[in-house]
Amino acid sequence: MRPHRPVLVFAALAGVGPFAVVAAALQAPVTFTRDVAPIVFTSCAACHRPDGSAPFSLLTYVHAKAHADRIVEVTAARTMPAVEAGARTW
Ligand code: HEC
Numbered sequence: 001m002r003p004h005r006p007v008l009v010f011a012a013l014a015g016v017g018p019f020a021v022v023a024a025a026l027q028a029p030v031t032f033t034r035d036v037a038p039i040v041f042t043s044c045a046a047c048h049r050p051d052g053s054a055p056f057s058l059l060t061y062v063h064a065k066a067h068a069d070r071i072v073e074v075t076a077a078r079t080m081p082a083v084e085a086g087a088r089t090w
């Protein structure tokens with residue numbers, strides 16, 4: 001289950017239909033602070049922060065939401081988190 005949960009959480013953030021339904025089945029509504037931020041801070045923030053190596057920050061709800069659709073795609077395709085610079089992978 002663990003490898004799929006981050007994708008599910010990001011999909012719910014993006015409001016992707018089938019994933020949103022599955023997220024609803026988990027009963028508690030997904031929140032940025034409780035569900036998304038810990039993943040972003042652990043796996044993305046090393047690069048996706050102001051003045052980081054990535055082209056945009058993901059540290060806030062507003063920034064993550066703005067990129068939610070692409071986040072769903074890159075996490076599902078496992079092209080992010082990038083593996084260079086010692087980034088961890090799922
Ligand atoms: C080791 C550094 C690093 C880490 C860690 C990292 N990224 Fe990135 N990310 C980049 C860089 C550099 C780019 C711009 C170049 C590219 O698109 O590959 C990027 C681009 C992106 C893009 C835009 C891709 C596109 O083609 O539109 C998204 C979305 C993204 N990252 C999401 C994430 C998410 C979500 C995580 C954590 C789960 C993450 N990244 C972790 C470095 C990183």
